[in-house]
Amino acid sequence: MAEARGSHVGTELSAYLDGQLSSPQRAKVEAHLAACGECRGELASLRHTVGLLRQLPPALPRRSFALPAEAAPPLPRWLLLLTPGRLRLATGMAGLLLVAVIVADLFRLFPVAPAPAPPTAPPALSAPGPALPAGPVRTAADAARPEGTAAPKSAPTAPEAAISGARAEPAATASPSAVAPAPQILREEGAPGVAYRWPVRQLELALFVAMLSVVALLLFVTWRRVRAG
């Protein structure tokens, strides 16, 4: 007689065979089996298949797999923990963070410190500042961003992202001065003309250095692993 598909216990039969079901589950399966010929047949064929597999004789290896006396020794734990994958991830994250900070710097998203009273001396903006068009700055930042996001996939582009990030930095510091309305000679962190409450420039530098360090570590670890065979 046809039973609803959902009530068959096909998926539980292997576990039932292996004694992996709890008592209530086992009771449920047995109750179903008593009533369902299809599942009984399924169980029998599974049991038979497992029985055949169990009869496969163990094969004797034709040779010994003992290592030669000069086998490369166990790697130190720190080298095992610093897998290239994890280091690439760290590089990518540092790169992304660096790009995020630079972009935030460009758009002056960081909290600005209140400006002190400006001196009466005439504005002495850095000459390249206003002359610098906004175009190259954005393209440099744009170039840094995709390279930064691609960093987790291929570490070699990370140094380029760092370098273009560094190039975008001085450009970024120059451009806001072109748009700053009031001439303020402030040598605080961040762009001349804008003072940040946080040490943004130091942060950018620290992230850049961190990224370079992780890349150097990645290269070193890769070299050690290749040397160890």
Added chain:
Amino acid sequence: MSPEDLENALTDRARGGDVAAFNELVERYQGPAYNLALRMLGSAPAAEDATQEAFLAAFRNLRSLRGANFRSWLLRIVANACHDQLRSARRRPADSLERALSANPSAAPPDGAAGPPESAERQELARALEAGLATLPPDQRLAVILSDVQGYDYEEIARITRSALGTVKSRLNRGRRRLRDYLRTQQELLPARFRLPTEEGK
């Protein structure tokens, strides 16, 4: 000292770079390791490569063992080596065909104890099972081999494959059913006494 303590002493010495100590472990576990590779890959040369690779990798990575069960840890490395072999075989199909043809693992009976008719039947069975195992996706194949060919329980299989018990259960179930379905299509090739029971209730 219990066998476990003896083994821990060996792994401790091996971890310090003692190759001889490690080779004692190799001798102890090369049977199960080779068998796993052989059933996974279906060819003796490929299985030998994978097993050797696995033992080299195990020695290199000994410091990641950290008190876990040595056999489970080692078999995991063997399974990974098999996956690597399968991946590279997919990229070089001509090479792997040559290997498969060069050595049939069930050609020579493991021991000469069985009489001729029975050993011929057993060889047929082994060939059919190997062909069936080869039709399974690697995850299911691994679960079926570990459970039904090598006899490990669900917990150990979960440790070796680093998956949950539920995953082991489902892979095992699907693998067994697939193998059974394959064997049903090959009934004529199986010796009579090994053939599957006919389906009931249909």
